[in-house]
Amino acid sequence: MISEKTISRLSLYHYLLTTLKEQEIEFVFSRQLANMANSTPAQVRRDLMVTGYEGNPKRGYTINELIVAIEEFMGLKEGVDMVLVGVGSLGRALLSYFYPQKPRYNIVAAFDKGSNSDRVVSGCRVYDIAELAPVLAGQRVTMGIVAVPAGAAQQVTTMLCEAGIHGILNFAPIRVKVPRNVYLENVDLAVTIEKIAWFANRAAGKKE
Amino acid sequence: MISEKTISRLSLYHYLLTTLKEQEIEFVFSRQLANMANSTPAQVRRDLMVTGYEGNPKRGYTINELIVAIEEFMGLKEGVDMVLVGVGSLGRALLSYFYPQKPRYNIVAAFDKGSNSDRVVSGCRVYDIAELAPVLAGQRVTMGIVAVPAGAAQQVTTMLCEAGIHGILNFAPIRVKVPRNVYLENVDLAVTIEKIAWFANRAAGKKE
DNA sequence: TTCACGCTGTGAAATCTTTAACAGCTAGGG
C-alpha cells in the first residue's frame, strides 16, 4: 500500500528534479535530494522504490530518467484539469496563480453564484453554479477546488461529487462529507496557523 | 510527546465547538465531534486527553468548558500576531481573508520589495523588506508568512529567523532551511494538487 | 434506592511510517 505521504514526497522530488534539470545537472544522489526536501537519504530511496526506477551506485539517479519514472508512476504526463467553485478573493488568487504561469495545472471552468458569474477572470470563464452539471458533463475533469464560505461548502461539494468529480481540494473551514469513492483534502488556514503558533511558542522557549 | 496531528485536530475541535456553541448547544459526545471532524470517537477522546479536561459519561463534554480547556492548552486566549512577506496575488488574498473578518489572526505588518511597498493593503501597512528587522524589533510577533516567489523564499526566511521569528508558514514551492529552533510548515499547492489528482484517478477506478 | 445503559478514559494491540543496517554493485585507480 502506498501512503499519502509517499505520494506527496514523490511530487516534491519531481519538482526538485525539474529544477536540477534546468541547471543542466545530470545525476543526483539520494543524499542531495533528501537535503533539498528536508528529508533523509533512506526516506528518499524508499520512496523511489515504488516507481520501480533504479539508480546507479556510482552515479546516483539519472535525472532525466527519474523524472520520467515519477511522471509515469504518478500519471503526470498530461497536466491536471480542475474546476473551481467560488470566485471570491481566494478563488481569484488561485486563478491568477495558475494562469498562465502554470500550464500543467489547468482550471478549465470556474463557478460562482449568479451575480458573480458570466465573466472571465484570469482567462477562465466563470459560470453560474447552476450550470455546474451541464458544463462538467462535456469535460473529463477529475478534480474540483472548493473556495466558497463554510455555509455553502457542503452543498457545493455534493454537487461536484454528483457531477462525477473524484478529488476535492477544500479550502472552507468545515469538514465536508464525500462518498467513499471521492478523495478529499482540506487546506484549513486557521488550523495551520494555530498549529504553527503552538510550535512557535514552544520553540521560542528552547535554546536559541 | 504530543504530535502535530493531535495539535491540528485540537484546533479543528475548537473551531467545531465554537460553531456548536453558536447554535446554543451545551453538550457534545465524542461520537458527534468525530462525525463533524471526519474522524473516530476513540481518536477524539485520545486527543482530548492531552488537555486534561474530562467529560461526563452521561452528558458527554460540556462545550463551554471544553472550549476553555482547549484554549488554555493551545494558548489561544489571545489571537495570533503574524507578519507577511510578499504582497503579490497570494499575499493580498491572505490580507483580505484575515481583515477584518478574522480578528483572532492579525497580520501586524506586511513587507515587499521597494516598488511594491509604502502603502496600505486591506488595512495592513506594507513596508520595504529592508525594514523587516527594525519593524519587528518593536513587536512581539512569533510567526511569519512567506508568500514570495521560490527564488526569494530562502533569503526572506533567513531574515525572518534572524529577526526572532519562531514559526514560518511557507507558500513558496521550495523547501527552505530554518534553524532547529524555528518551526516550519509548507503549504505547497502543486504538491497538494498532484496528490489529489493521483488519488482521484485511483478512486475513479473503484466502484461508483 | 437500585439497576441498566451507554458513555468516558486509558492500557494494550494493531497498524502505519521512518530509520537503521547491510549485501551487492559500479566506476575509477593502481
Place this chain on the structure above:
DNA sequence: CCCTAGCTGTTAAAGATTTCACAGCGTGAA
C-alpha cells in the same frame, strides 16, 4: 585486472499513531 570507496535497494527494527476493548462511572427509570 583487481581492489576500494561509497553508493543503491531492501529487509528488519524501531518508533509513531490509531484503533480496540473494557473497567468504571453518572444519570434516568423503576
